[in-house]
Amino acid sequence: MQAAGEHLLSQISQSLFTIQPNVSITEIQARLSEIISQYDIRRIEIEEPHPDLQEKIELFLSGKKLEGLSPLSLDGYRLQLRVFAEHVKKKVEDITTADLRVYLGRFQNLKSATLASKLSVLKSFFGWLAAEDIIPKDPSAKIKPPKKEKRLPKALTIEELEMMREACKTIRERALIEVMYATGCRLSEVQQLNRADIDFTTQSCRVIGKGNKEREVYFSFKAIYHLKKYFLSRGDQEQALFITERRPFRRISGRGIQREIGIVAARAKITKNVTPHTMRHTFATLTLNNGAELVAVQELLGHENPATTQIYASITAERKREQHRKYLVQ
Incomplete structure (x- = not known):
């Protein structure tokens, strides 16, 4: 997707560079329209999750389904990643370790076990993308899980x-x-x-x-x-x-x-x-x-x-x- 964007930018730049003086706006628009017609262009609304991130989430869930992950676990992953996508509106390859830390920082009021669960889903997601060579490196690799609360399960007597x-x-x-x-x-x-x-x-x-x-x-x-x-x-x-x-x-x-x-x-x-x-x-x-x-x-x-x-x-x-x-x- 990034290569296509760079190619589009290069074509537009070359086209504008070769346009002669006194060329009308109509001719410029026609030339640009001819270039853009070769691409699938969608407007990204800042309030909405990035389509690239949504696409990669669906790809990840499909991969996990093939690996035999239970429907209950898949629903849990989908919910957690949907919340993440609503907060971090970026292309997957542009997401940094800092982005993940800022996102997780929003949930400091949660118990460490819940926070660890959110991080575990992100590590699974980005680790899978890196292993599949979809992204060059895993931004979650450097983030350590929070210390677990040492609480014994409360069984009945x-x-x-x-x-x-x-x-x-x-x-x-x-x-x-x-x-x-x-x-x-x-x-x-x-x-x-x-x-x-x-x-x-x-x-x-x-x-x-x-x-x-x-x-x-x-x-x-x-x-x-x-x-x-x-x-x-x-x-x-x-x-x-x-x-x-x-x-x-x-x-x-x-x-x-x-x-x-x-x-x-x-x-x-x-x-x-x-x-x-x-x-x-x-x-x-x-x-x-x-x-x-x-x-x-x-x-x-x-x-x-x-x-x-x-x-x-x-x-x-x-x-x-x-x-x-x-x-x-x-």
Whole structure:
């Protein structure tokens, strides 16, 4: 695109240089019109994202889709890059490290994890463009991610988990709580499950996780019991594992599952913020505290990096005291 622009400028310059004195404006316009007709020229509105940047974003997303990135991740990338394009209205090759720092500086009030997520998307985008030789160098390469906040995931205690169970008023609520806790699945993984996916003989099913990777997860006796009870209460033909309560029956949305768990937590009078991911944290923390091997929990959670699972291995004060009493040589 830059070469075409330079070529256009060169042609216009040469044309104007060769025009004789006393040539009319009409003749100049005709000469320029003849040159410009060979190019696709679009006016760039300063208020709008640069078309070149938008084009490269679509190219990047297409590439990532071919690499097998999940639709959920692609939507996240698209949203983040759209916001970026609205702030940095430049051609991709003209974007500098300073531009990225100024852009990220707009979000200093956000948590470091959120800021790191925004930077990660930009690094993925510009790194991909540089690797594909679309841009000469990656302007995000020199930017270091912010320090991560050292906060342990807020899992439910055994008592709080029981309070959640007791607070369930509908069959669907109880089945959902038991499935989320027993499997340790992500919200998107549970939301996409179908009834036919459940193997009641082995009390397991296969889910599609991050990076489109498949893994096997397992149910508890309680989860299986309440799932069967939930299925018997339904008179629909929907294939989805969890559906809406009102007609027309359809697969429950991720937002619907979040809302359901939030309602149960409020009813149980649990003060901490309880989300679907809290149930995943609870599965990991309580399982590890009960003696499960870290590698096994890593596989069950679908973590590629053991360090991601390691954050759940920080045991409670009570568990530490128990271990001290049990293993200290007197």
